[in-house]
Amino acid sequence: MxxxxxxxxxxxxxxxxxxxxxxxxxxxxxxxxxxxxxxxxxxxxxxxxxxxxxxxxxxxxxxxxxxxxxxxxxxxxxxxxxxxxGEMQKVQWRRIICNNRASPKSKFIVWLAVQNRLPTTDRISRWNVECQLQCRLCDTQNESIQHLFFECSFSTEVWNGLLQKMGFNRTAGSFDVESRIVCLKAHSKSLKSRVYVMMFSEAVHTIWCQRNSVIFENTSCSPAVLINRVIFQVACNCNETERRLLVQ
Structure with missing residues (x-):
């Protein structure tokens, strides 16, 4: 700036x-x-x-x-x-941010996530701040970027459901694996790839918001509710042709 x-x-x-x-x-x-x-x-x-x-x-x-x-x-x-x-080294994830019509707030959260800058409890604990290390979405493992996206059983169910909605017959991988897939999709100009990039961004943002709601407001939603919330948010940022892919 x-x-x-x-x-x-x-x-x-x-x-x-x-x-x-x-x-x-x-x-x-x-x-x-x-x-x-x-x-x-x-x-x-x-x-x-x-x-x-x-x-x-x-x-x-x-x-x-x-x-x-x-x-x-x-x-x-x-x-x-x-x-x-001057000459700057280009990061691999740049197109996830630049070639993405998702909401600005979701792109911002993805931007923090790919740099491991979200304040997950494993990072907060390194700042000498007392906090509960366990993931509040699944209560089984300590929270980190890699766990939250998508080793956590709750977030995995959300992303698996969105993958099925987009017609992909596979299960969620680690955050690094999913980020590489999204990077490849962001290089493509196809309608399905553009929707995929938006879906990933909104999913990361929605899961992060759900995590905060559980911690700070003690309120939770089911994975099915979050799936519908993500699809609605993506639909708001899609054009008419892209929106048809969501209802197929």
């Missing part, structure tokens, strides 16, 4: 430097820069906070070439961001 903000502010610096026909640029030149050159003008206390921030990016601009930041003669925030960010 910090780098994206810098890229966006660079666009304002570029406009102040080159878009001299713009009214707001003329105003800044006349009343703030006092006709001084943008690249050499000193930053004074009389300048606004916003203008100070923009002018401070001149140090970053020295490292970049204006020509590398343009697209068809216009400043490209995207190109600037990529140059500032």
């Amino acid at each position: 910090e780098n994206w903000n810098k890229a966006a502010m660079l666009k304002l610096l570029w406009a102040i430097t080159f878009k001299t026909d713009k009214l707001w640029v003329k105003w800044i030149a006349a009343y703030c820069l006092r006709r001084h050159d943008v690249s050499t003008v000193g930053i004074t206390n009389n300048m606004s906070w916003h203008l100070k921030k923009i002018l401070k990016l001149r140090e970053l601009r020295v490292q970049l070439n204006w020509e590398d930041l343009l697209l068809n003669g216009k400043f490209s925030i995207k190109k600037a961001y990529k140059l500032i960010q």
Whole structure:
């Protein structure tokens, strides 16, 4: 976010430097820069906070070439961001988040889960916080990401039911196995694959919410109720053609 903000502010610096026909640029030149050159003008206390921030990016601009930041003669925030960010290693699960029309809240939970950042009790215990380690959905094993998705008998029943609804004749695997399958599905453009990715995301989110409801509200629902809840949520984010797959 910090780098994206810098890229966006660079666009304002570029406009102040080159878009001299713009009214707001003329105003800044006349009343703030006092006709001084943008690249050499000193930053004074009389300048606004916003203008100070923009002018401070001149140090970053020295490292970049204006020509590398343009697209068809216009400043490209995207190109600037990529140059500032530099080359980054792509994670395997990126398409689960990007090629996914599930609800934002479910994608956020999946994003945390694939990085093992959900506050499951095995992680909480490592923070020296006293908590019940047992999974509250099945009360048989200690809770972890791998157990919750989908070694737990409760969550396994939910995901198995959703797999059957989608026409897959198999049982749920571990979270790592299911994540790899979803990654492959996310690369596909078929209707069934898009529905599968949404179904997985909503299932992870719904199971996580059910886990929290049991712990903090002492309320529980049957796997059948959660299956219907997931299907309803997916249907809300589907188009008409995809929705037909859910009712077949």
